[in-house]
Amino acid sequence: MEWETVIGLEVHVQLATKTKIFSAASTAFGAEANTQACAIDLGLPGTLPVVNEEAINMAIKLGFGINAEINKINVFERKNYFYPDLPKGYQTTQLAKPIVGAGHMDIALEDGTVHTVRIHHAHLEEDAGKSLHEDFHGMTGIDLNRAGTPLIEVVTEPDMRSAKQAVAFARKLHAIVTTLGICDGEMSQGSMRFDVNVSVRPKGQTTLGTRTETKNLNSFRFMERAINKEVQRQIEQIEDGFEIVQETRLYNGDTDEARSMRTKEEANDYRYFPCPDLLPVIIEESRLEKLRAEMPEMPEVRKARFINELGLSDYDAEILSAEAATANYFETVVQSGGDAKLAANWVMGELAKTLNQNDLTIKNCPVSAQVLGGLIARIKDNTLSGKIAKQVFEALWQGEGATADEVIEKKGLKQVTDTGAIEAIVDEVLAANPAQVEQYLAADEAKRGKMVGFFVGQIMKASKGKANPGMVNQLLKQKLG
Amino acid sequence: MSNKPLHQQSLTELSRSLQDGAISSTELTQHYLDRIKQLNGELNCFITVCEEQSLQQANAADRAIAAGNIKPLTGIPLAHKDLFCTEGVKTSCGSRMLDNWIAPYESTMTGNLKAAGTVMLGKLNMDEFAMGGSNENSYYGPVRNPWNREVIPGGSSGGSAAAMAAGLAAATTGSDTGGSIRQPASMCGITGLKPTYGRISRWGMVAFASSLDQAGPMTRTVEDAALMLNVMAGFDPKDSTSMDRAVPDYSATLNEPLKGLRIGLPKEYFAEGLDSRVEQTVRNAIAEYEKMGATVKEISLPHTHHSIAAYYVIAPAEASTNLSRFDGVRFGYRCEEPKNLEDLYQRSRGESFGSEVKNRIMIGTYALSAGYYDAYYTKAQKIRRLIRDDFLRAFEEVDVIMGPTAPTPAFPIGAKANDPVAMYLGDIFTISTNLAGLPGMSIPAGMVDGLPVGLQIIAPHFEEARLLNVGHQFQQTTDWHLRTPVDLRG
Numbered sequence: 001m002e003w004e005t006v007i008g009l010e011v012h013v014q015l016a017t018k019t020k021i022f023s024a025a026s027t028a029f030g031a032e033a034n035t036q037a038c039a040i041d042l043g044l045p046g047t048l049p050v051v052n053e054e055a056i057n058m059a060i061k062l063g064f065g066i067n068a069e070i071n072k073i074n075v076f077e078r079k080n081y082f083y084p085d086l087p088k089g090y091q092t093t094q095l096a097k098p099i100v101g102a103g104h105m106d107i108a109l110e111d112g113t114v115h116t117v118r119i120h121h122a123h124l125e126e127d128a129g130k131s132l133h134e135d136f137h138g139m140t141g142i143d144l145n146r147a148g149t150p151l152i153e154v155v156t157e158p159d160m161r162s163a164k165q166a167v168a169f170a171r172k173l174h175a176i177v178t179t180l181g182i183c184d185g186e187m188s189q190g191s192m193r194f195d196v197n198v199s200v201r202p203k204g205q206t207t208l209g210t211r212t213e214t215k216n217l218n219s220f221r222f223m224e225r226a227i228n229k230e231v232q233r234q235i236e237q238i239e240d241g242f243e244i245v246q247e248t249r250l251y252n253g254d255t256d257e258a259r260s261m262r263t264k265e266e267a268n269d270y271r272y273f274p275c276p277d278l279l280p281v282i283i284e285e286s287r288l289e290k291l292r293a294e295m296p297e298m299p300e301v302r303k304a305r306f307i308n309e310l311g312l313s314d315y316d317a318e319i320l321s322a323e324a325a326t327a328n329y330f331e332t333v334v335q336s337g338g339d340a341k342l343a344a345n346w347v348m349g350e351l352a353k354t355l356n357q358n359d360l361t362i363k364n365c366p367v368s369a370q371v372l373g374g375l376i377a378r379i380k381d382n383t384l385s386g387k388i389a390k391q392v393f394e395a396l397w398q399g400e401g402a403t404a405d406e407v408i409e410k411k412g413l414k415q416v417t418d419t420g421a422i423e424a425i426v427d428e429v430l431a432a433n434p435a436q437v438e439q440y441l442a443a444d445e446a447k448r449g450k451m452v453g454f455f456v457g458q459i460m461k462a463s464k465g466k467a468n469p470g471m472v473n474q475l476l477k478q479k480l481g
Numbered sequence: 482m483s484n485k486p487l488h489q490q491s492l493t494e495l496s497r498s499l500q501d502g503a504i505s506s507t508e509l510t511q512h513y514l515d516r517i518k519q520l521n522g523e524l525n526c527f528i529t530v531c532e533e534q535s536l537q538q539a540n541a542a543d544r545a546i547a548a549g550n551i552k553p554l555t556g557i558p559l560a561h562k563d564l565f566c567t568e569g570v571k572t573s574c575g576s577r578m579l580d581n582w583i584a585p586y587e588s589t590m591t592g593n594l595k596a597a598g599t600v601m602l603g604k605l606n607m608d609e610f611a612m613g614g615s616n617e618n619s620y621y622g623p624v625r626n627p628w629n630r631e632v633i634p635g636g637s638s639g640g641s642a643a644a645m646a647a648g649l650a651a652a653t654t655g656s657d658t659g660g661s662i663r664q665p666a667s668m669c670g671i672t673g674l675k676p677t678y679g680r681i682s683r684w685g686m687v688a689f690a691s692s693l694d695q696a697g698p699m700t701r702t703v704e705d706a707a708l709m710l711n712v713m714a715g716f717d718p719k720d721s722t723s724m725d726r727a728v729p730d731y732s733a734t735l736n737e738p739l740k741g742l743r744i745g746l747p748k749e750y751f752a753e754g755l756d757s758r759v760e761q762t763v764r765n766a767i768a769e770y771e772k773m774g775a776t777v778k779e780i781s782l783p784h785t786h787h788s789i790a791a792y793y794v795i796a797p798a799e800a801s802t803n804l805s806r807f808d809g810v811r812f813g814y815r816c817e818e819p820k821n822l823e824d825l826y827q828r829s830r831g832e833s834f835g836s837e838v839k840n841r842i843m844i845g846t847y848a849l850s851a852g853y854y855d856a857y858y859t860k861a862q863k864i865r866r867l868i869r870d871d872f873l874r875a876f877e878e879v880d881v882i883m884g885p886t887a888p889t890p891a892f893p894i895g896a897k898a899n900d901p902v903a904m905y906l907g908d909i910f911t912i913s914t915n916l917a918g919l920p921g922m923s924i925p926a927g928m929v930d931g932l933p934v935g936l937q938i939i940a941p942h943f944e945e946a947r948l949l950n951v952g953h954q955f956q957q958t959t960d961w962h963l964r965t966p967v968d969l970r971g
Contacts, residue, residue, distance in 0.1 A: 039585065045584075403775065
């Protein structure tokens with residue numbers, strides 16, 4: 001039987017506010033346990049929440065970014081359950097009246113088609129703390145630094161049909177929130193976490209199969225693997241005559257293993273009700289107008305501009321517009337380097353590779369966009385060959401000079417474009433390899449193409465790579481007839 | 482200087498003596514500490530007495546007075562209900578759960594009073610987490626009524642009311658969720674004011690039912706209540722439900738004439754269940770107002786009979802989740818040797834909450850459960866709106882509403898211990914004002930069987946000034962508020 005996969009996502013996006021959603025404690029990542037939790041975050045008796053207006057603004061911007069309605073009256077509710085890292089015994093969240101209503105996002109698929117994913121809604125809520133099970137000898141440590149960190153949870157309709165589509169959606173959402181500046185996008189720090197709802201059904205069936213929810217995936221790769229694994233499991237279950245149990249599952253990306261966490265029967269009755277400590281959030285039209293005016297260029301608009309104005313390919317434009325930091329970096333490189341295609345190749349090639357090898361992101365890249373642009377300007381004006389440019393880049397990365405020009409000067413890497421000087425080297429190399437010259441002259445046109453490479457290599461070596469490769473080729477052609 | 486004993490003098494009188502230098506705050510504070518030492522054993526008003534700290538504060542107040550830095554309440558010894566967080570001082574809420582909890586921060590309301598130069602004598606007994614109307618639900622034992630040690634003082638602010646009646650503080654504070662300031666004020670013969678919801682910050686007041694809770698002063702006179710409210714009231718950015726609204730000088734309008742005041746008497750407040758002697762007392766008080774030129778009109782608050790049902794859904798629903806934070810994990814009582822997480826929760830809560838608190842958590846949890854939510858919580862909220870509308874309609878034709886505070890005088894300790902519904906019915910006249918968010922006040926209006934009976938006055942939202950004016954004028958022509966139990970006159 002042919003099966004169809006149905007996927008819906010719930011994405012927790014951690015908002016980049018300075019302080020928590022209901023308190024003035026800092027949201028900075030990585031502080032010593034319980035040093036960023038104030039009386040409110042600890043749920044001390046008598047404390048009260050006050051909504052962080054910046055979190056409201058960010059939620060509204062997200063709503064604009066996903067083409068959604070903003071609910072001008074939205075309400076915080078309490079979701080009640082006991083857990084040691086949930087200080088108040090309830091999570092303050094939104095249910096019946098979330099801040100962001102229905103919306104949609106278009107995702108570009110590999111085959112070039114566009115697929116629309118409907119957004120059910122997005123709501124604001126507070127994060128819980130963390131339970132630490134190691135290092136406490138059979139006990140559990142509680143770190144409440146994260147408690148009260150603002151999250152917006154984006155809930156989609158079950159509109160995705162493959163892991164690839166789900167990942168494309170996730171990447172697009174990542175691009176949107178980083179472009180909006182409402183999330184730092186650091187997946188490894190949990191700034192975006194995905195819960196995937198997966199079910200399968202015979203192709204052509206219109207009703208949905210029983211779904212499972214795999215929680216807390218924090219990388220695109222894990223998400224894709226977890227979905228594929230779950231789809232496989234469900235198909236096998238059904239084909240073996242079992243029914244799918246509605247359950248919550250956990251996926252361990254390191255071991256590539258998944259297991260059941262709890263079934264529907266064990267689910268809590270959360271006893272949601274409007275939080276009496278907070279008034280309904282009322283959003284005036286003037287506030288919406290002000291925020292609308294602050295909206296940056298969204299990734300798909302930027303992508304179109306990269307294609308139409310900078311002449312990039314669809315593929316390059318997609319990659320370079322996906323993340324605000326990368327897109328901004330790229331645009332600065334283009335401005336200071338003067339060549340969009342070269343800039344694209346460098347940002348996606350040498351730069352991405354080196355960042356990756358050093359486990360860095362573009363935000364903490366040691367070579368600034370202006371400096372890389374300066375390097376590209378020297379390639380464009382023939383001061384550097386592509387190969388030497390990589391040496392200059394390496395030196396810039398190591399901090400051996402503040403600009404490409406400084407490194408070129410210091411190391412004497414300026415490309416030789418003086419015809420006389422190159423000609424001298426060409427003559428020298430030809431004189432030193434008479435046998436190869438003879439072979440070349442005896443060979444037919446088809447073989448000559450390959451054989452010329454030998455001479456180019458020798459000449460580049462003799463010039464320490466500084467000879468302009470175009471001129472070398474031209475001279476060889478002249479001399480060898 | 483007045484020749485009355487210090488503990489029978491009003492704040493106004495004491496303040497004048499302090500400013501004149503006739504007494505020092507240290508002398509006054511020591512006087513109250515001595516009385517507490519003498520009487521608290523039998524009355525059980527105080528959970529914590531801050532002897533050392535209060536004398537330090539009194540000393541600071543004396544120095545301020547000497548330096549000419551005098552505010553109306555400088556040097557006045559107060560005591561607070563033990564659900565207001567007071568930095569460095571145990572804040573127990575009358576519960577074993579918080580018997581070990583020292584608040585690390587100060588509530589806005591007590592902080593305002595502290596900044597005004599007052600002295601804190603200690604923390605007052607109460608029904609556990611403010612749940613109760615008799616002060617029998619305290620982990621620290623029942624409070625006894627100074628007028629008769631065998632009867633209840635009312636609740637939940639029973640310690641605050643009894644401490645006033647016994648002259649153990651110059652003024653006290655309480656909180657009122659369904660009548661917890663007004664009902665004990667009535668039963669102990671003092672003045673108790675519950676302001677409009679949002680008038681006094683709830684920051685640092687341990688929540689019972691967040692949408693109903695409101696702090697207020699409990700005093701000897703209405704004039705004193707005005708002095709206290711001047712300091713206690715105000716917008717607080719830390720409480721999203723507090724109102725950003727100017728605080729008038731409540732003392733300035735106490736003497737406005739009442740000629741032409743329109744008083745509404747809800748027929749539902751003079752109905753079955755009201756003790757006839759209490760009714761007579763209240764009618765006599767209203768006759769006093771007629772003598773002052775007020776007109777009286779019967780009105781109707783037709784949804785009154787639904788108020789208890791609505792209240793006992795909404796208040797427990799909010800309480801059930803407000804009390805979830807007491808889980809033995811971060812603060813408060815933790816059971817010995819928990820076997821696992823479930824056991825930690827069950828025994829920490831099971832061993833430290835009293836039975837009335839457990840009742841209400843159960844009721845509230847049930848009311849919010851899937852499948853029951855609409856039938857209970859949603860419906861109760863609709864009734865709440867109807868009750869509010871009743872009042873708003875009534876206030877189109879009257880200036881204040883008057884009636885009894887409680888249907889009976891104080892009853893013997895233990896009399897209703899096994900009948901929670903009878904206990905809940907005692908809140909019938911006070912609950913509606915909390916549901917509607919209105920200000921209400923109880924002032925002494927007479928005696929029945931040697932026990933005080935209060936008159937309740939209700940005003941429109943944020944009309945505390947009117948309430949205080951109306952109450953003060955009554956106290957200018959009557960002396961019920963000056964009565965003191967014979968054996969405590971000393």
